[in-house]
Amino acid sequence: MTEGQKAGLLDEAGRLLGGRLFDDARLPDYSGEVAKILVNGQWIGLNRAGDLVPDPEDGMALVACPSGIKFMHSGNRIQVVGADEKPTVSYLFDDTHMTCEFSVSVRYNGRWGFLKQDGKLLVDPPSFQSQFGFSGGYAGVKIDGKWGILDSSGVLALAPQFDEMQPDSGAYAVSKDARKFWIDASGREVSEPRRLEDRQSTGTSGNARTSRASRTGLTVMSPTRELRQCLTIPMKAVFSGCGPSLNTGWTLGKNRLASSRNSKDRLFPVS
Template sequence: MELKSNIKLLLLVISISFVALACPVNSSAETLTAQQEALNTNSDLDKSKTSLVQEASSIPQKEIDTTLAQVKIDGKWGFIDNTGKFIIPATFDEVRYFQDGLIAVKSQGKWGYYDKFGQVIVPVQFKEVTDYKEGFVAVKNDNNKWGFYDKKGAIIVPIQFEEVAGFKDGVALVKDNKKWGFYDNKGNLSIPVQFTEASFFSEGLAPVKSDNKWGFIDRSGKTVIPCQYQEVMTFSEGLAPVKVNDKWGYIDKSGRLVIAAQFKSIAHGFSEGLSAVNLEGKWKYIDKNGTALFAAPFDSLFPFKDGLAEVRVIKKSVGFFDVVAFAVGASANFYDIDTSVIKSNEKRGYIDRTGKLIVPTKYDLVNTYDEDLAIVKVDDKWGCVDKKGTFVIPAQYEEMSQFQDGIAKVKIDGKWGFINKTGKLLSIYQFDEVSPFSNGLAAVNREGKWGFLSKEGKITISPQFDEVHSFNNDLAVVKKDDLWCVINMDGKVVIRSWRGVSKISDFSTSLAAVKVDGKWGYMDTNGKLVIQPTFSDAGLFFVR
């Protein structure tokens, strides 16, 4: 999707789902009230960081409601339950989002972790903490040493290493005195620190480097393939690329060279029986016998997935307004190949297992396949192709969204409508703005007023509101004539705002944040204030 479209769609979602929480003339950090569960944070929070806090709650875990909301008071963040009681005290400068019942918090420049019961899991004393992976979190102390905690608060890997990585497949890499070793998830140094470089296991073997040469070890640390190669990649489908005398070939798990070292470079290991190699300056795909099956005259080649491989070409010139598209990554070699962003000077296409170009690289833009369809842009118009490259939805739209639950938003002649995956028009092009469907209804704007549309294309609630939220738990927050209220799926007003109410959030677990006279509290589905307005900012309740 082109950048302009992405920005418009993003702004639309924000305006419908988030900004409706804020006064039209007073946008502020208080938009936390419209946070999504996936983010569970607000504009004041740094999503890339974690934080820690004080003492653990002394209340037994079984007596604590783990439905929590993030609130801010006196400039500090904490978490309350649905009675308004603080489970995690409001003493933190920053917090991240909950992850498997754990939250990273920051106080006075130090990070740590709490659990959803208010217990300290990782003391708030570290310069850095990562996200939890496979039940473990890496921490860095004031001496710039790294180690790992588990989810119960036990140190599983001593905090004494220069660098760490993982956990992945039950293993963490640790570096001490410029040498790498392996810890298992029981806290054992399973493979002593001895390698100048190392990578994670793949198909039971891990690449390691010693005396400036690469080889492979098994999980016991036994050298299975001696360190004798200039470079290696991880095993995939039983074979690993290795470099010998400046040429690449492939070995099996016994170390036997099964495809002679003859290639200038290799794009990736085998996937679906094929690998992309550079032979005499030209890219080709080979099979596991080393036979070249077809030429691949592209600048970038990616692994096959479901019978198709993504390919890219570099454009000769780049315009200032070249777009950025988002995609789904593919995994190979030591790392995950990140295809989430296509560069502005690249064009994407797809080939099949015979090398036939299914989706040409000549199109203005090609998104990755999602549910067997790829959205493409041709001559500034958007449409969809299937995995045979056939246009199942003609390129005729000025703008087009990704499909969500089988429905996409499309724009023609400046007006929005909705189509399904066959291209069938579900509603005529009549709306100035639209939102995605939620609870079976989509917010639509016509002539400056918002209403709601069903998936059958019927306007169920006539456009009459100045601002709306999407439906959530069968309720939607709407604004009309400068007054906020809550309606049900039939459009009936079930909660009317009262004097002093300037904002209302979506309902979550039967409670909604409401701003009264500049402070946030919470009301129930009857409109009754159950937590008095005392907070400078407040988020939605979620079961952590």
């Protein structure tokens, strides 16, 4: 593959589909005939003949919740609709990880917010520079470069004042005026929380760190001791050597790592 952060799709014969590389690419699922490619900031489709086609996910429900809330794919954005199929908010959110575990973190125009179970925003419009998920009814939020704590009603329980913050086991590790210490949600200083012995192993599998599963069921694997990066596919892992994908006839080549041992290695995309 060529240099840089470009990706290309190869068919079973090793031909580069579309005759070019793209900004990014995503393999279709097992039955899918259309892959997704990123061109000038827009996701579109690429079929097995190498033709550019509409994004196969456009208009699809990416996540459907028992409450009736759905996260719909709309262009490069996410639209939230209710049980009546009408939008619950006017915003089209960035395509971040959506889940039915409310409150859900959403991003709009570079700002973060929380979506409630009814599909409405906890704080409207999204206004946080960064944020952590809710735990015990509280969430750390960053406003104007400082961290504070928001409660589940959308009110600041603790005004933004900390340079750094990291929630852990019901407490918060913070720094302020070059001093590092632990607090609870009320701002009272506490001792460092005790942790479960297996906390360090959470989310770890063998030599690789695993990220969340994608909407197609693929799991991203990041090897800790190898330069190569691959995807595991349900029922069969494609890890060592990074070969063709399972039973799809697709292979995604990617030269993410210029220092790879073999520049001709075919690398699956890592999101």
